[in-house]
Amino acid sequence: MSIKKEENGSMRLRWPIEDIVAFAKRYAITHGLLCLIPDNLDQATIVPFSLYPSPYSYSHFKFIWSIQTAYNRLYNRISLDDEILEKALSPVIPLDDFVERLWKLHRNCKRRQSIQLDIYRNDYMLDTKVDKMRQIEFNTISSAFAGLTGIVADLHKAILHYGIENCHVRELKLDEKYEKSSTIDLILPNEALKKSAEAMIKAFELYNNENACILFIIVPNERNVCDQNALIDEIQKLKPNIHFHLKTFEQLTNELLYDEKTFNIYLKSSYDEIAIVYYRAGYIPDHYINEKCWLIREYIEQSRAIKCPTIRSQLAGCKIVQAYLTNENIIEKYINNKNLSKNIRSTFASMFAFDNNQTREKYINLLRQNPNGYVLKPNREGGGNNKYDDEILKLIENKENHLNSYIAMEKILPPKCTTCLIKPNGKHLLHVECINEIGIYGTMVTNVDTNEEYINDVIGYLVRTKTTDTNEGGVATGYSVLDCLDVSQNNNELSKIFSQEL
């Protein structure tokens, strides 16, 4: 018997596809790419992910990266501008108890902390109609997945390294000159986790009590614990002496102490003073299960603690504010640089609300004529409740007065790619047609009284990929999977190599 190994330079799978899938799952489980199983907090399952990075346009990615610090500043300034916030929110306040309550809370609280900490995530899709990146939404509260997105990149690197013969992976830095290469795949590096931790630590230092702690407010039976714990670990790695606590709003009703003289807040069990309140809960009404929970939010808001985010910053993330910003001369008020404001404006999809009697009929007609050209989005976080196509027509015919609860957004037509989606319980989707949504993370630590920017940074990215046959998004809801990007010149190669296997 004579055994010969083919020796040519072209890429090909080294393992059969089922071994690659098995390896990928073992990697995911070993490296904490996990979420808990509902109803059993001692068991975890893999967070859905793609088997290899999706091809993407380097220039478009670089573009949204380049405008993020201006976007950070824009949203920071909007959150501080009560006049604009009120104007933008006013049509929604009478319709939406939750927004109304947040708004009133904000108006009743006196600011006692000039340091503001924000961790943003700005979500985009590439619109092939105009070959431009279009903003989907701007998240100002609980910007998730910074702790997991880096694991997916590492997973992809391991798969390409082990699973594919003659595959060389290069990590491209955004500030490096892009050298075109036909043989090397480029995956962008991701510092979302590390720099989120650094922003928190900077804010902690500005609070100026090294014995104080960081409070994570979480939902009961939180499933996305690996994502959150990664942030805790990263803080611990950089600054081991910062203590932290994880509490639900309901737990805090028994455990939070509010000192009306100093405006400090403490935790009863340890008497730890709270320097930073980091919200991974509080963005939907269900998180406040009773009035006491609302009282906790109020105590925190009017305390000296640094809030991530403040209520005003949370409100700035409402979709109605996003729609309001598309009006002329709004963003130009905050962004002095014409080029930057033009670039930011270029990411605005056409959006409209139905609160203005002068324009309402015009917009309804636009929807009637072209219902497939728009998406109706509720003015809420969470996803999963958008209206499309016939649903839009039905809403107009039967419940026209409900339109005010929605924002209409021009439908984005992102480019399609073919990939393999790995979901738990053996529900793989091999070689399916998909689209990508890109989130850019940004951090800000500012003194809102002096306008000093201690940190204004673009720190990393999130890629979520879903099949083209689903309208809905969301990794937690099972529609999307986590992914990363291949921006090399021949970035359709990987898809071809994996397809050969079938």
Place this chain on the structure above:
Amino acid sequence: MSIKKEENGSMRLRWPIEDIVAFAKRYAITHGLLCLIPDNLDQATIVPFSLYPSPYSYSHFKFIWSIQTAYNRLYNRISLDDEILEKALSPVIPLDDFVERLWKLHRNCKRRQSIQLDIYRNDYMLDTKVDKMRQIEFNTISSAFAGLTGIVADLHKAILHYGIENCHVRELKLDEKYEKSSTIDLILPNEALKKSAEAMIKAFELYNNENACILFIIVPNERNVCDQNALIDEIQKLKPNIHFHLKTFEQLTNELLYDEKTFNIYLKSSYDEIAIVYYRAGYIPDHYINEKCWLIREYIEQSRAIKCPTIRSQLAGCKIVQAYLTNENIIEKYINNKNLSKNIRSTFASMFAFDNNQTREKYINLLRQNPNGYVLKPNREGGGNNKYDDEILKLIENKENHLNSYIAMEKILPPKCTTCLIKPNGKHLLHVECINEIGIYGTMVTNVDTNEEYINDVIGYLVRTKTTDTNEGGVATGYSVLDCLDVSQNNNELSKIFSQEL
């Protein structure tokens, strides 16, 4: 309201115990202290662990550490001594098909690789009857948990750091002078994972084909994947260009190529030449589901690949060999240093087999008179089938001829400690009486023709803790939990602090 924090130097819990348990579980899930759930390989659950390190005697630990390299050499030499192996195994060969088959396979295979790689784990308990460490067993195949034991130490450090006020943890190095301290806890560091990887890499380099790969032989539906993947990751970190494959015996029946001219073995899919075969399967008959699987084992054994372990090394780990070594002047043949051989001998519990007609009746009488003083252990890996107390008497009365399948070992009476055991699905055991079993990992890379020792090292340890009301062991079987050690002077403090909470 005035809020004051008590400021004294004594240790106390910073979090309520339920928060500490919740934190510990989140940490375990995030850091891969996990095993798969039976029947769902996409879901994982926490590997049982203790909430804080168990108190232990530093001098006893240091003693077993100090003799491990001599132990490594002893077992390495025994594995190479066919005469001794045959003498020791001869009573079992007629009784045990599995041992017989391994023995015959070994005798029929010609050695074509002079490099031998061994990863051992030597398990002990402290016997309070004599205040000495006593060997429980010496593992030569599939020495598990090197990948997880370090995570437990990190978990304990995190719990002590975050969860306990005024708690300072110091990591003691075994070669450092031990400075007694009443305020600092000492936890021994663990390099079991890193140095296992280093031994594999050294063997790989000695095989001398950088394009070859490492083959992990695993069981179907392997649950302990995080432990195994940790080793792969560690190898990858140290030597990224080594490729590896994971296969079951059954998969190999289709995929292994054996070249009868060169005695090389390959994998069909990639034509990767196999430099090292690392067995995480093959230690019980059930792993060989058909004759083809046995043929695979034979091909590998007679190939040029470096086996971890060889069949001869696997056979040296049989309990009957362990019993045989307690006979006079056996170990002295391999260990020239009188002090070392005396020290090794001091770890031998009284053991006997029933194969010798001259002594059989005497030993049966010993058991009859004092059944509580002995344990009967089957001559097999795996655990869970020992006989105790009345079971021993029943066996003697009803099935005396079965005795030959067992080794009798004097019962060890380890010291008791109080700790908190965290098991999945909410089955915590808080403040229960427990005993500890300590495993010391050793690695060897040798040239068995020249006796050159490239590596002979003691690399780390495993601590398994179980309640005193269970006779059986095994983490995978749910009896034991992973643990680590506190060897500080006042090492009962932690137990007191955690008890105060109740």
